[in-house]
Amino acid sequence: MFMGIKALFDLPQETKTKYVNPKPYRSYSGKSPVVPFYESFGLDNAQKLEALKLLLISCGQKGTQRDYSCGELGDAGAEFCGAENDFESFGMEKYYASHIQDSTSLFRVMRYIARPSGDSDTVDDDDKAIALRAHTDKNAITILCQNEVQGLEVQTKDGNWAQVMVPRDALVVIVGEALKVWSNGRLQAARHRVVVRGDKDRYSCGLFSMPKEETMIEVPSELVDKEHPLLYRPFIFADYISYYASKLSDDALEIFAGI
Numbered sequence: 640m641f642m643g644i645k646a647l648f649d650l651p652q653e654t655k656t657k658y659v660n661p662k663p664y665r666s667y668s669g670k671s672p673v674v675p676f677y678e679s680f681g682l683d684n685a686q687k688l689e690a691l692k693l694l695l696i697s698c699g700q701k702g703t704q705r706d707y708s709c710g711e712l713g714d715a716g717a718e719f720c721g722a723e724n725d726f727e728s729f730g731m732e733k734y735y736a737s738h739i740q741d742s743t744s745l746f747r748v749m750r751y752i753a754r755p756s757g758d759s760d761t762v763d764d765d766d767k768a769i770a771l772r773a774h775t776d777k778n779a780i781t782i783l784c785q786n787e788v789q790g791l792e793v794q795t796k797d798g799n800w801a802q803v804m805v806p807r808d809a810l811v812v813i814v815g816e817a818l819k820v821w822s823n824g825r826l827q828a829a830r831h832r833v834v835v836r837g838d839k840d841r842y843s844c845g846l847f848s849m850p851k852e853e854t855m856i857e858v859p860s861e862l863v864d865k866e867h868p869l870l871y872r873p874f875i876f877a878d879y880i881s882y883y884a885s886k887l888s889d890d891a892l893e894i895f896a897g898i
């Protein structure tokens with residue numbers, strides 16, 4: 640599938656820019672002055688199972704020829720999202736069904752263009768090699784897969800950057816801010832970025848599971864006690880996304896909803 644994705648990104652720039660959607664993260668975005676070596680397309684309202692199927696096939700999971708039954712994919716989805724297990728581990732099974740009902744998903748494909756060799760901004764300099772700036776995902780859970788080119792990095796507690804060496808055919812699961820809020824801070828939204836150092840383009844695709852726009856994000860009372868005081872006030876997910884879009888700051892969540 641990464642061959643197919645390459646063909647998509649190899650289309651003329653003029654064709655790619657026709658892929659437009661008024662919502663953030665959906666349109667073709669590429670070669671902007673801020674992130675000149677990054678391009679992406681988003682597929683909105685991707686039916687979860689279809690998007691997951693694309694993701695599984697793209698990273699060669701369980702063979703590319705096989706058809707998945709819905710049941711199998713449902714199980715795989717829950718397993719990969721870790722969602723059902725997470726709910727159980729918090730003793731919160733009763734919220735699982737409504738969480739699924741209030742969630743939607745976005746499928747995105749990304750290309751990170753390797754610097755031409757001899758580029759004066761040498762890729763030894765991390766700042767210059769950053770293809771996707773450091774951020775935390777705003778959604779609930781992100782599942783990523785990539786071609787054989789590494790580049791994903793996560794920030795450790797002490798502020799350093801650690802390379803994530805993703806094994807072939809593996810998926811990476813990242814907790815986003817919506818899940819951090821919902822878990823009352825028990826789950827951390829990992830700050831991450833993409834740094835491309837070699838001479839090969841990196842392709843990745845991701846399934847971004849997120850609350851529907853109108854969903855109220857609220858810490859369940861069961862997750863608040865003396866040891867875990869309430870960290871966030873309830874808010875509508877779309878309101879937070881609008882706020883973040885207007886500020887684009889790292890501490891947007893704490894300012895917007897932190898108590």
Ligand SMILES: O=C(O)CCC(=O)C(=O)O
Pocket residue numbers: 749771776783785791831832833843844845
């Ligand atoms: O391409 C990747 O591996 C990471 C992409 C990412 O972090 C994002 O789109 O939010």
Ligand SMILES: [Fe+2]
Pocket residue numbers: 774775776781831
């Ligand atoms: Fe991300």
